[in-house]
Amino acid sequence: MSDGDTVSVRGLSVPTVIGVYDWEREVQQTLTFDVDMAVDVARVAGGDDVADAVDYSKVAAAVTSVVRDGEFQLIETAAERVAERILAAFPVGWVRVGVAKPIAAADGTGAYTAVIAIERGRR
Numbered sequence: 001m002s003d004g005d006t007v008s009v010r011g012l013s014v015p016t017v018i019g020v021y022d023w024e025r026e027v028q029q030t031l032t033f034d035v036d037m038a039v040d041v042a043r044v045a046g047g048d049d050v051a052d053a054v055d056y057s058k059v060a061a062a063v064t065s066v067v068r069d070g071e072f073q074l075i076e077t078a079a080e081r082v083a084e085r086i087l088a089a090f091p092v093g094w095v096r097v098g099v100a101k102p103i104a105a106a107d108g109t110g111a112y113t114a115v116i117a118i119e120r121g122r123r
Helices: 022-026 041-047 056-070 075-089
Strands: 006-016 029-038 094-103 112-121
Touching (some): 006 056, 029 056, 056 075, 075 112
Antiparallel strands (some): 029 094, 094 112
């Protein structure tokens, strides 16, 4: 496998319940996921058979399922659980998961986006 080959799902928006504060547990917030997966693209392309490829739709569905069902407190936990599911369910060498959560600052200091990025698996 080429170390540089990746297949990605970018900008996947997942509405979910997430957060540590009581008010966060009562509303849905939207997390945005970027997922990179190590895949031997040359092998897949050599056979030109969809059965050998990572199914992007199934990856997106897996991410959505993990996050919606989890109702986690932390985006760190959401990222870790998504990485675990992808490594268990898909033929990938490693996975990088980025999670972005918009934050509306209650203290008036301004809104921002919190982002977590993790990498798991064999490199």
